[in-house]
Amino acid sequence: MKNLLYLLALIFMVSSCEEKMVVIPEFEAIETGKVVFVEELTGVRCPNCPAGSERLKSIQTLYPDNVVVVAIHGIDLAKPLDESRYDFRNDDAADLEIFLKEWLGKPSAYFNRVRFEELGEIWGNPANGQWQGYIERELEKEQVIDLSMTKSYNQETRELEITIGALPLVDLNGEFKVTIMLTESGIVDAQDDQNSIILDYVHNHVLMDVITNFDGDAFANALVKNQPVAKTYVYTIPDDGSGLWNVENLEIAAFVANTEGESEEILQGAYSLLLD
Amino acid sequence: MLNFLQKVVCVLLLIAHLSPVYGQESGILSGNFETNFNVFLRDSLINANNTPQYDTELTGGEAWLNLNYSVKGFNMGVRFDMFNNSNLLNPTGSYTDQGIGRWFINKQINKLNVEVGYIYDQIGSGIIYRAWESRPLLIDNALYGAKATYEISENWKIKGFSGKQKFLFGENPGIIKGGSIEGYLSLGSEDSPISLSPGFGFVNRTLDDETMNLIIDNVKTYIPSERIVPVFNTYLASFYNSLSYKNFTWYIEAAYKSSEAYFDPVALRTEPSGVVTFGKFRNEPGTTIYSSVSFAKGKLGVTVEAKRTENFDFRSDPNLSLNRGLVNYIPPMNRFNTYRMTARYAPATQVLSELAYQADVRYRFTKKISALANYSNITTLDGDLLYREMLGEFTYKYKRKWQFTGGLQHQKYNQEVYEVKPEVPLVSTVTPYIDFLYKFSRKKSIRFESQYMNTEQDFGSWIFALAEVGLAPHWILEASVMYNSAPSKNSPQDPVTGESLNIVYPTVGAVYVNKANRYQLRYVKQVEGIVCSGGICRLEPAFSGVKFSMSSNF
Numbered sequence A: 001m002k003n004l005l006y007l008l009a010l011i012f013m014v015s016s017c018e019e020k021m022v023v024i025p026e027f028e029a030i031e032t033g034k035v036v037f038v039e040e041l042t043g044v045r046c047p048n049c050p051a052g053s054e055r056l057k058s059i060q061t062l063y064p065d066n067v068v069v070v071a072i073h074g075i076d077l078a079k080p081l082d083e084s085r086y087d088f089r090n091d092d093a094a095d096l097e098i099f100l101k102e103w104l105g106k107p108s109a110y111f112n113r114v115r116f117e118e119l120g121e122i123w124g125n126p127a128n129g130q131w132q133g134y135i136e137r138e139l140e141k142e143q144v145i146d147l148s149m150t151k152s153y154n155q156e157t158r159e160l161e162i163t164i165g166a167l168p169l170v171d172l173n174g175e176f177k178v179t180i181m182l183t184e185s186g187i188v189d190a191q192d193d194q195n196s197i198i199l200d201y202v203h204n205h206v207l208m209d210v211i212t213n214f215d216g217d218a219f220a221n222a223l224v225k226n227q228p229v230a231k232t233y234v235y236t237i238p239d240d241g242s243g244l245w246n247v248e249n250l251e252i253a254a255f256v257a258n259t260e261g262e263s264e265e266i267l268q269g270a271y272s273l274l275l276d
Numbered sequence B: 001m002l003n004f005l006q007k008v009v010c011v012l013l014l015i016a017h018l019s020p021v022y023g024q025e026s027g028i029l030s031g032n033f034e035t036n037f038n039v040f041l042r043d044s045l046i047n048a049n050n051t052p053q054y055d056t057e058l059t060g061g062e063a064w065l066n067l068n069y070s071v072k073g074f075n076m077g078v079r080f081d082m083f084n085n086s087n088l089l090n091p092t093g094s095y096t097d098q099g100i101g102r103w104f105i106n107k108q109i110n111k112l113n114v115e116v117g118y119i120y121d122q123i124g125s126g127i128i129y130r131a132w133e134s135r136p137l138l139i140d141n142a143l144y145g146a147k148a149t150y151e152i153s154e155n156w157k158i159k160g161f162s163g164k165q166k167f168l169f170g171e172n173p174g175i176i177k178g179g180s181i182e183g184y185l186s187l188g189s190e191d192s193p194i195s196l197s198p199g200f201g202f203v204n205r206t207l208d209d210e211t212m213n214l215i216i217d218n219v220k221t222y223i224p225s226e227r228i229v230p231v232f233n234t235y236l237a238s239f240y241n242s243l244s245y246k247n248f249t250w251y252i253e254a255a256y257k258s259s260e261a262y263f264d265p266v267a268l269r270t271e272p273s274g275v276v277t278f279g280k281f282r283n284e285p286g287t288t289i290y291s292s293v294s295f296a297k298g299k300l301g302v303t304v305e306a307k308r309t310e311n312f313d314f315r316s317d318p319n320l321s322l323n324r325g326l327v328n329y330i331p332p333m334n335r336f337n338t339y340r341m342t343a344r345y346a347p348a349t350q351v352l353s354e355l356a357y358q359a360d361v362r363y364r365f366t367k368k369i370s371a372l373a374n375y376s377n378i379t380t381l382d383g384d385l386l387y388r389e390m391l392g393e394f395t396y397k398y399k400r401k402w403q404f405t406g407g408l409q410h411q412k413y414n415q416e417v418y419e420v421k422p423e424v425p426l427v428s429t430v431t432p433y434i435d436f437l438y439k440f441s442r443k444k445s446i447r448f449e450s451q452y453m454n455t456e457q458d459f460g461s462w463i464f465a466l467a468e469v470g471l472a473p474h475w476i477l478e479a480s481v482m483y484n485s486a487p488s489k490n491s492p493q494d495p496v497t498g499e500s501l502n503i504v505y506p507t508v509g510a511v512y513v514n515k516a517n518r519y520q521l522r523y524v525k526q527v528e529g530i531v532c533s534g535g536i537c538r539l540e541p542a543f544s545g546v547k548f549s550m551s552s553n554f
Helices: A002-016 A049-062 A091-099 A128-139 B004-022 B052-057 B209-219
Strands: A036-042 A067-073 A108-111 A145-154 A159-168 A172-184 A187-192 A197-203 A206-210 A217-223 A229-236 A250-258 A265-273 B028-040 B059-071 B074-086 B095-109 B112-119 B143-151 B157-167 B170-182 B185-188 B193-206 B233-245 B248-270 B276-297 B300-310 B353-364 B369-379 B385-398 B402-413 B427-439 B444-453 B460-471 B475-487 B504-514 B517-526 B529-533 B536-540 B543-553
Touching: A036 A049, A036 A128, A036 A265, A049 A067, A049 A128, A049 A187, A049 B276, A067 A091, A067 A172, A067 A250, A067 A265, A091 A206, A108 A128, A128 B209, A128 B276, A145 A250, A145 A265, A159 A172, A159 A217, A159 A250, A172 A229, A217 A229, B028 B052, B052 B059, B052 B074, B112 B157, B143 B170, B170 B209, B209 B276
Parallel strands: A036 A067, A067 A206
Antiparallel strands: A036 A108, A145 A159, A159 A229, A172 A206, A172 A217, A172 A250, A187 A197, A250 A265, B028 B059, B028 B543, B059 B074, B074 B095, B095 B112, B112 B143, B143 B157, B157 B170, B170 B193, B185 B193, B193 B233, B233 B248, B248 B276, B276 B300, B300 B353, B353 B369, B369 B385, B385 B402, B402 B427, B427 B444, B444 B460, B460 B475, B475 B504, B504 B517, B517 B543, B529 B536
């Protein structure tokens, strides 16, 4: 019994130890020209996805010029609800969802397609509370290229001509690919939420098509400081009468990635409204 | 250069090799081998598709080889684990790795027992600490560290341990340490003896800087009124006791967890824009109380259990979710069903808010006739129904020739909570079932099993039938069908017409047993469903393909 009392006293002493209080730092925006490309795996049947999308929206408010978001409605949990007007699925979204495995569940987000060591085998991060931290980790990295987007759009033919230009800020070797995606915002349609189906949910940055190959087109094998590289594409905006493909709400999201070896790391993203 | 694990294995093998030479004892070497091999046959109609195994890999599997050696008070062991395109870790993903999954050395030195390596253990019923392995869900939460147990007296022992929690072939970063003191007291008189088995346990988990930084990254995005201040150290304590008096046994365990940051997926979070979403870290203390009372006398057996859980999510890293990083284990509070249909809807333990109780009564009327009744009810602490089950069953045995079991089960299952499917109604089922075993001889038998699940929710109603032929001592042959007799809108649909389909999910298989070796080969088409192992559950996608498994003890 005496031993037991000693033990209890010891445990009480240990648990009474006070640790130094953790300090939660106030937000300080990182000033950089770097643009982080965020791919969000989502779906209209995903109850946790509205919270994820809202989180990304808040992060974009903090970093309006530094974060590009694309919402990929691929395969899982992406089948339209009975209440849905639209089907956001398409072949490119499905291909990307498969390409971006491993992921644990939806929503999962990718930040410049970097594989973070602490996530182990998982490429996509399902914890939306951590997303801002990961984006800031990417923003703190050195900006290595500047990406520009010039475009012209013909209202009558719905033809879009777009040129992606990269200005290297340092010398880089690798296999560089360019990817251009078309997304649409402001689509009002049904979405599962934790406890209900939101009938008038506003879907933003929905991936509509990938103008390049879904996993990118060859761009350069080496990027030399201050020597610009550009590539031009012509694309006709579909008009399928579904109510989607509203040019007023279409956006262009693009990035250049180094795909040498096992890397898929995006070096810089770019974003523009189609009618900007 | 050899790495640490390789060195350990070499030392183990060296000891095993040299001990017959230098010692007088030869020791005992034993072990077991287990393997699974799956062939994935894509069937997009039932959603058995869109995983790497169905798309490109086509096969996948796992293997475990466990070797144990005992000599001169030493017990030591090593286990090789292999995962090749395995879907156990993530049912929609693929996992490949191999290596030493476990090693340990244990030595008894008079009253002291010491153990190092990967250690499986628990305190009480596991509510504050349980390091365990569950292969169907690829949970392996062994403690990678050291443990010492000392016998204070004949009836009392004390233990302490410290280490990191194993995860696959590495460890989660937090340090887990704890201990317990357990004893045995005999009271009362010879005519009415009372025995007590009291215990007290204590666990402390300390986070590392990297884990804390991830929490801080998260918390700093909260609006000021919702911010919490996380702590590095979390403390848990539990008191438990088992009392036996004549035909009664009463077990009780009460546990407390100090405040720490834990993720609550249904807590309301306000974004800076004012939009309210779900899911954030909270910082509250937690409690769990569990008790069971059993009575057994003559033909009657009664067990009543109750449990209350509040804010008791305890992980080696609070950033982990689903089945990952669980340090403790809270016992489930529903009947363990074995038939395919009665087990289709199983409630996973809710660690943040749960009030549950269960009663089980068994009575043997005669040598031939026995019956049981079971009732379980699980709600949130706010009173929302999560799960309810009522089951009655009787068994008739005719000599040793045949046996008939019949029963009826009624379930209410909160699919919205357990499977996070919004606005779906409570699944309400009524499932009659029968099981008939006929023995032609001591070696030959046949068993029929059938269930009908009537429900209007989820996939609708089902019929299940199974025939199993036993040819002892070597063979068991089985064939079964699961038929979606009244499909609902969640059932697979015709891709053209959109109509829900009446799909048959067949299984055909054979088991061959030869001494301590068991081989099983099955063709399986299986609907998506909940898979539980030891009270931990997860939603598994549909499966289509061939499964081979083998186990061997030596």
